[in-house]
Amino acid sequence: MAVNLVAPKSLMPVKGVRLASLEAGIRYKDRDDLTLIELAEGSSVAGVFTKNAFCAAPVTVCRQHIARAEEFEESIRYLVINAGNANAGTGEEGMTSAQMICAEVAEEGCCSLHSVLPFSTGVIGEQLPYWKIVDQVENLVDQLDSDNWMKAAIAIMTTDTILKGISKSLKVNGKMVTITGMAKGAGMIEPNMATLLAYVAIDAGISQTELQSILDDAVVGSFNSITVDGDTSTNDSLILMATGKSGVDLEGENREEIVGLINEVLQELAQSIIRDAEGATKFVTIKVEAAPDYAYAKEIAYTVARSPLVKTALFASDPNWGRLLMAIGKSPVKDLDVSKLSLWLGDTQLLEAGEPLETYQEAQGQIEMDKDEITIRIQLNAGDAQAVVWTSDLSHEYVTINAEYRS
Amino acid sequence: MAVNLVAPKSLMPVKGVRLASLEAGIRYKDRDDLTLIELAEGSSVAGVFTKNAFCAAPVTVCRQHIARAEEFEESIRYLVINAGNANAGTGEEGMTSAQMICAEVAEEGCCSLHSVLPFSTGVIGEQLPYWKIVDQVENLVDQLDSDNWMKAAIAIMTTDTILKGISKSLKVNGKMVTITGMAKGAGMIEPNMATLLAYVAIDAGISQTELQSILDDAVVGSFNSITVDGDTSTNDSLILMATGKSGVDLEGENREEIVGLINEVLQELAQSIIRDAEGATKFVTIKVEAAPDYAYAKEIAYTVARSPLVKTALFASDPNWGRLLMAIGKSPVKDLDVSKLSLWLGDTQLLEAGEPLETYQEAQGQIEMDKDEITIRIQLNAGDAQAVVWTSDLSHEYVTINAEYRS
Numbered sequence: 018m019a020v021n022l023v024a025p026k027s028l029m030p031v032k033g034v035r036l037a038s039l040e041a042g043i044r045y046k047d048r049d050d051l052t053l054i055e056l057a058e059g060s061s062v063a064g065v066f067t068k069n070a071f072c073a074a075p076v077t078v079c080r081q082h083i084a085r086a087e088e089f090e091e092s093i094r095y096l097v098i099n100a101g102n103a104n105a106g107t108g109e110e111g112m113t114s115a116q117m118i119c120a121e122v123a124e125e126g127c128c129s130l131h132s133v134l135p136f137s138t139g140v141i142g143e144q145l146p147y148w149k150i151v152d153q154v155e156n157l158v159d160q161l162d163s164d165n166w167m168k169a170a171i172a173i174m175t176t177d178t179i180l181k182g183i184s185k186s187l188k189v190n191g192k193m194v195t196i197t198g199m200a201k202g203a204g205m206i207e208p209n210m211a212t213l214l215a216y217v218a219i220d221a222g223i224s225q226t227e228l229q230s231i232l233d234d235a236v237v238g239s240f241n242s243i244t245v246d247g248d249t250s251t252n253d254s255l256i257l258m259a260t261g262k263s264g265v266d267l268e269g270e271n272r273e274e275i276v277g278l279i280n281e282v283l284q285e286l287a288q289s290i291i292r293d294a295e296g297a298t299k300f301v302t303i304k305v306e307a308a309p310d311y312a313y314a315k316e317i318a319y320t321v322a323r324s325p326l327v328k329t330a331l332f333a334s335d336p337n338w339g340r341l342l343m344a345i346g347k348s349p350v351k352d353l354d355v356s357k358l359s360l361w362l363g364d365t366q367l368l369e370a371g372e373p374l375e376t377y378q379e380a381q382g383q384i385e386m387d388k389d390e391i392t393i394r395i396q397l398n399a400g401d402a403q404a405v406v407w408t409s410d411l412s413h414e415y416v417t418i419n420a421e422y423r424s
Numbered sequence: 425m426a427v428n429l430v431a432p433k434s435l436m437p438v439k440g441v442r443l444a445s446l447e448a449g450i451r452y453k454d455r456d457d458l459t460l461i462e463l464a465e466g467s468s469v470a471g472v473f474t475k476n477a478f479c480a481a482p483v484t485v486c487r488q489h490i491a492r493a494e495e496f497e498e499s500i501r502y503l504v505i506n507a508g509n510a511n512a513g514t515g516e517e518g519m520t521s522a523q524m525i526c527a528e529v530a531e532e533g534c535c536s537l538h539s540v541l542p543f544s545t546g547v548i549g550e551q552l553p554y555w556k557i558v559d560q561v562e563n564l565v566d567q568l569d570s571d572n573w574m575k576a577a578i579a580i581m582t583t584d585t586i587l588k589g590i591s592k593s594l595k596v597n598g599k600m601v602t603i604t605g606m607a608k609g610a611g612m613i614e615p616n617m618a619t620l621l622a623y624v625a626i627d628a629g630i631s632q633t634e635l636q637s638i639l640d641d642a643v644v645g646s647f648n649s650i651t652v653d654g655d656t657s658t659n660d661s662l663i664l665m666a667t668g669k670s671g672v673d674l675e676g677e678n679r680e681e682i683v684g685l686i687n688e689v690l691q692e693l694a695q696s697i698i699r700d701a702e703g704a705t706k707f708v709t710i711k712v713e714a715a716p717d718y719a720y721a722k723e724i725a726y727t728v729a730r731s732p733l734v735k736t737a738l739f740a741s742d743p744n745w746g747r748l749l750m751a752i753g754k755s756p757v758k759d760l761d762v763s764k765l766s767l768w769l770g771d772t773q774l775l776e777a778g779e780p781l782e783t784y785q786e787a788q789g790q791i792e793m794d795k796d797e798i799t800i801r802i803q804l805n806a807g808d809a810q811a812v813v814w815t816s817d818l819s820h821e822y823v824t825i826n827a828e829y830r831s
Contacts, residue, residue: 070760071753106749108779141746142780205733205750246732249754251746325653325732325818326612329826339548339658342513343612346478347656353477372515373549411732413823419736420819 019179020300020389020409022292028166028197029184032220033057033260037160038172041149044101044139049172051150053157054096054216055126060260062086062093062134063229065236067253073105074115075135076252082119082131087225094132095122096256097150097157098214100175100201104137104145105251114147121151125158138201138214138252139175170199173214176418177203181289187278189265194221196278200286204295204419206245215240215255215286221275222261231276232257239283242315243407245294246415247323255283291407296414299331302392306403313350314404317395320348321406328411331391336382338367345395354399361394362386370398426586427707427796427816429699435573435604436591439627440464440667444567445579448556451508451546456579458557460529460564461503461623467667469493469500469541470636472643474660480512481522482542483659489526489538494632501539502529503663504557504564505621507582507608511544511552512658521554528558532565545608545621545659546582577606580621583825584610588696594685596672601628603685607693611702611826613652614730622647622662622693628682629668638683639664646690649722650814652701653822654730662690698814703821706738709799713810720757721811724802727755728813735818738798743789745774752802761806768801769793777805 034056041051056062064083066076086093097118104111119133126133137145170180182199198217205213223231232255240255257279267275292300303321308314321327324344330337341360346353360368363385367377385391441463448458463469471490473483493500504525511518526540533540544552577587589606605624612620630638639662647662664686674682699707710728715721728734731751737744748767753760767775770792774784792798 069750069753070755070762071749103746106746106775106780140744141750142744143746248731248733248747248750251750251753324655325822326655326826329823332823333827335827337547337549339510339513339550340655342478343476343548343655343658346476346658348477355477368513373513411823412827413820415732416736416739416818416820416823419733420740420742 019293020297022179022289024180025182025184028170028182028199029186029195030163030166031195031197031218031260032262033060034218034258035161035163036165036169037157037162038165038168039153039156039160041099041153043099043146043149049168050100051153051157052098052169052172053122053161054169055161056092056094056258057260057262058092060092060258061223061225061228063225063232063257065232065255067250069249069251071106071251073103073137073252074107074111075104075137076254077112078115078119079134079136079254082134085131091129092132093134094128095126096134096136096216097122098136098173099150100173101139102137102143102145103139103141103252106142107144110144114145117147118150121154125154136214136254138173141251166197166199173199173201175201176295177201177293179293181286181293183282183285185278185282187274189271189274192263192265194219194263194265194275196282198282198286200290202290203293204245205248205250206243206290206294213250213253217256217279217282218258218260219279220260220263222266223259227267228257228259231279235280235283239287242405243287243291244319244322245291245409288407291409294409295418296412297409298389298412299410300390301331301408301410303406303408304392304394304403306394306396307400308397308402308404309400310402311404314402315406316350317345317348318404318406320344321393322408325411331410332412334386336362336379336386338362338382341393357398359396359398363388363392426700427704429586429696431587432589432591435577435589435606436593436602437570437573438602438604438625438667439669440467441625441665442568442570443572443576444564444569445572445575446560446563446567448506448560450506450553450556456575457507458560458564459505459576459579460568461576462533462568463499463501463665464667464669465499467499467665468630468632468635470632470639470664472639472662474657476656476658478513478658480510480544480659481514481518482511482544483661484519485522485526486541486543486661489541492538498536499539500541501535502533503541503543503623504529505543505580506557507580508546509544509550509552510546510548510659513549514551517551521552524554525557528561532561543621543661545580548658573604573606580606580608582608583702584608584700586700588693588700590689590692592685592689594681596678596681599670599672601626601670601672601682603689605689605693607697609697610700611652612655612657613650613697613701614654614656620657620660624663624689625665625667626686627667627670629673630666634674635664635666638686642687642690646694649812650694650698651726651729652698652816695814698816701816702825703819704816705796705819706817707797708738708815708817710813710815711799711810712802712804714807715804715809715811716807717809718811721809722813723757724752724755725811725813727751728800729815732818738817739819741793743769743786743793745769745789748800764805766803766805770795770799
C-alpha cells in the first residue's frame with residue numbers, strides 16, 4: 018500500500034562496513050529480527066536521537082557511548098539492532114539488558130563495551146529478552162558481510178510494508194565515494210530529532226565532530242520535516258557513519274559535493290518513511306512560503322500536516338479546503354494575518370489575499386485531490402522564509418493497524 | 425453511539441428567554457436548521473469565541489456587537505443561529521451575509537442592528553445563502569415561545585447524534601433561579617475558547633462585566649478542557665445570558681451558589697460534547713496531578729488526549745501503556761523528570777517513580793480498558809497543581825464520518 022515507493026533491487030556495499038542479520042525470535046516468528054553492523058577501525062559515527070522524555074534504555078546508552086567516543090577519540094565499532102521490542106518504559110532492568118548486549122558484542126568483537134551502540138524497536142513497556150540476543154552474537158559475527166545491506170533493511174522492519182534503502186555514489190578526484198542508508202518506521206512518526214531507526218554509511222573520511230555537525234544540519238530538512246501521526250517515538254535514532262575507506266576525505270572542493278550527497282540520501286529516506294506510513298494512500302507535501310522565519314513557516318506546515326480533519330479529507334480525496342483554512346488558522350503562531358494569505362492545491366489557486374477566488378471551480382480541486390501526490394502551498398506574504406513538511410493521510414487502515422496490533 | 429449520554433426529556437424555560445426554530449433549507453432537508461433566541465430587555469450577554477485566525481464572519485460580528493453592548497450599556501436582544509453552513513472562509517461577502525441577517529432580525533424585532541448576534545455552523549468555505557434566513561425571520565418571531573429549548577437544541581445540531589442540553593434550578597432567598605444550556609459539536613473539537621455553539625441562559629440578574637468574568641473563569645475547566653481531534657473550529661462560540669427575571673441578583677451569599685451552578689452546567693455540557701464525539705466509544709478522563717503549575721499539567725493532559733496512538737489503543741481497549749509513556753514523554757514541557765512519575769489506569773497502578781510495577785498484571789489493565797469510562801491518572805510529584813482533560817477515542821467511525829461527509 019506504499020505510495021509510489023518500490024523497494025530497491027539492491028544496495029551498494031560501503032567500504033569499511035559489514036553487516037549480518039538473523040532470526041533471534043524476540044517477538045516475530047520466521048523472520049530476521051536481529052542485526053549487527055561492524056565499522057572499520059577509525060570510522061566516525063554521529064547520531065541524533067528522540068527528544069521524548071521517556072526515551073528508551075538503548076537511546077540513553079547510545080548517547081553515553083557516542084559522547085565518550087568523541088571525548089576520548091575512540092571509535093564506535095559495532096551497532097546491534099533488534100526489532101519487536103523497544104526496551105522503553107523498562108526502568109533499571111531495561112538499562113541492564115542494553116548493557117548486557119553491548120558487553121557480549123564487545124567480547125565477541127574484541128573491543129571496548131563503549132564501542133558498541135545498542136538499538137531496539139517494537140513494543141514499548143515490555144522487558145527485552147536480552148538473552149535471546151546475547152545467544153546469537155557469535156553467529157552474527159561469523160556472518161558479517163559487506164553485501165548484507167538488503168537483508169539488514171528487512172530485519173529492522175516492524176509495521177513497515179516495504180524495506181527502505183537507498184544507495185548513491187559519486188566520483189571525487191577520480192575515486193568513488195559510496196553512501197548507503199536504510200530506515201524503518203511507519204507509525205509513531207513525528208521525529209523530534211530523527212525517526213525510529215535510520216542508518217546511513219559513507220566511505221568518505223569525515224571527523225566525528227564534523228560528521229555530527231553535518232548530520233545536525235541535514236536532519237532539519239529531512240527527518241525533522243515529516244509526520245505521520247504527530248506521535249514522537251521513544252526510540253528514534255538516526256546514525257550517520259563515515260569509514261574513510263574510499264580514500265576520499267571531506268576537504269576543499271569535495272566538501273559541498275559530499276555534504277550534498279548526504280543531504281540527498283537523508284531527505285529521500287525520510288520521504289520513503291512517509292510513502293510507507295501506516296495506512297497511507299497519499300504522499301502530501303506542505304509548503305509554507307513567504308513567512309517571517311523558518312520556525313514560523315514550519316509551525317504552520319506541521320499544524321496542517323497533523324490535523325486529523327485535513328488528513329481524513331485527503332484520504333477521501335475531498336477538496337474540502339475549509340479544513341485547510343481551519344488548520345492554518347489554529348496554528349500557534351503570533352500575528353498571522355489571514356488577509357494576506359494565498360493558498361494553492363497543486364497548481365490550482367483557492368485563495369488570494371484571504372479572499373476565495375471567484376474563478377475557482379470545485380472540479381479543479383477534485384482533479385488535484387484525486388492524485389496520490391498532493392502539494393498544498395500556503396503563501397503568507399509576510400517575509401522571505403519557507404519550510405516544507407511531508408505527511409500522509411488518515412485512513413481506516415491507520416486505525417486498523419493501531420487498534421488491532423500492538424506497537 | 426454516544427457514551428453514556430441520553431437526551432434530556434425536557435429543558436426548563438428560563439424567565440426572560442423565548443425561542444423559535446424552523447426549517448430554512450440551508451443544507452439539510454426535512455429538519456429545522458434555523459433558530460432565534462429572544463432575550464428580555466435589560467439582559468446581560470457574555471461570550472467567548474474561537475481563537476482560530478480564520479474565524480468565521482459571524483464570530484467577527486458577535487465580537488463587535490458584544491463589545492459595543494458593553495461600551496454603550498445596550499442590551500443584546502436576539503441570537504440567530506443557522507446549521508449547515510459555517511459562513512467561514514467566505515471573505516467580504518460572508519461579512520455582508522451576516523450583517524444582512526442581523527438587519528432583518530433588528531427590523532422584525534424593533535431593535536438596533538447591534539443588538540443581534542449571528543451564529544453559523546456547518547461546512548466551511550461556501551457562501552451562506554443568507555436570503556433563505558432573511559425570508560424566515562418574520563415566521564421565527566411569530567413562533568417565539570419560552571418552551572422551545574428542546575426544539576432549538578435539535579435545530580443547532582450538525583454531526584451530533586444526540587441533542588445536548590441541561591437544566592438546573594436552585595432556590596435562593598425563597599426565589600427559584602433556573603439555568604438552561606444547550607450545545608452542539610462532535611468533531612473539529614479542541615476549543616481554544618469555547619466549543620462550536622453553546623448557549624446557556626440563567627434568570628439571575630448579573631451585570632455584563634461580571635457575567636463575562638464568570639464565563640472567562642468557568643470556560644477554563646469546562647469547554648477549554650476537552651478535545652476530540654485537536655482541531656479548533658473557525659466558529660466556536662459559547663454564550664452565557666442572564667435575564668434577571670427570577671428577581672434574584674448576584675450579590676452577597678448568593679454569589680457562590682449561582683457561580684457554582686453556572687460552572688456545573690458548563691462542565692456537564694462540555695462533557696456531553698465528548699460523550700457524543702464523532703465515532704466515540706469511550707469517555708476518557710485524563711488527570712495530571714502534582715505538577716509545577718496548571719498550564720504544565722494541562723499541556724501533558726492535552727498531549728496524551730490528542731495522541732492518535734493513545735486514542736486507537738483506547739478504541740481497541742488495549743492496555744498498551746507504552747503508548748501512554750510515549751505521549752507523556754513527548755509533551756512540550758520543560759524538565760519533565762520521568763523518574764518521579766507515577767501512572768494509574770483507573771485504580772490500577774502501572775508505574776511508581778518511573779519504574780514499572782512488578783505486581784502489575786496485564787489482566788488488571790484489561791479490566792480497566794474494557795470499561796467505557798476510563799480514567800488515566802498521571803502523578804508528576806513535582807508540585808501542587810493539577811489539570812483534567814476529557815477526550816474520546818479514535819475509531820473507524822471517526823474516519824468514516826470525516827472522510828465520507830463534508831463538514
